[in-house]
Amino acid sequence: QVQLVESGGGLVQAGGSLRLSCAASGRTFSNYAMGWFRQAPGKEREFVAAISGSGGLILHANSVKGRFTISRDNGKNTVYLQIDSLKPEDTAIYYCAARISSGRAYIKANEYDFWGQGTQVTVSS
Numbered sequence: 001q002v003q004l005v006e007s008g009g010g011l012v013q014a015g016g017s018l019r020l021s022c023a024a025s026g027r028t029f030s031n032y033a034m035g036w037f038r039q040a041p042g043k044e045r046e047f048v049a050a051i052s053g054s055g056g057l058i059l060h061a062n063s064v065k066g067r068f069t070i071s072r073d074n075g076k077n078t079v080y081l082q083i084d085s086l087k088p089e090d091t092a093i094y095y096c097a098a099r100i101s102s103g104r105a106y107i108k109a110n111e112y113d114f115w116g117q118g119t120q121v122t123v124s125s
Contacts, residue, residue, distance in 0.1 A: 003114075004023070004098060009119030011122045034096060050107055070082075086123045099112045
């Protein structure tokens with residue numbers, strides 16, 4: 001079992017940046033593949049980025065490539081999502097997710113077993 005707590009969301013103007021954090025408690029963090037997803041009002045949850053347990057495999061959704069960067073610090077049990085050049089359409093609740101796996105990264109929400117409570121990102125135009 002792992003508990004996930006996101007932080008770092010907020011209200012920001014278009015063009016700004018945020019760094020989201022997801023702190024994990026529980027067992028060996030490096031055994032968990034991690035992902036970030038987001039859900040905007042009235043829309044389905046969508047994949048944003050994923051990273052393998054070691055950090056050696058990273059995936060980003062095409063819609064965020066070049067603006068979003070996922071990373072992790074296994075010594076701090078934390079995964080990050082750096083978000084640059086924010087757009088109003090990035091407004092959503094951002095969730096981190098985890099599953100046991102050290103060598104792979106996953107892009108489907110139903111492949112993850114553990115979820116955080118989410119952090120709100122609101123981008124004003």
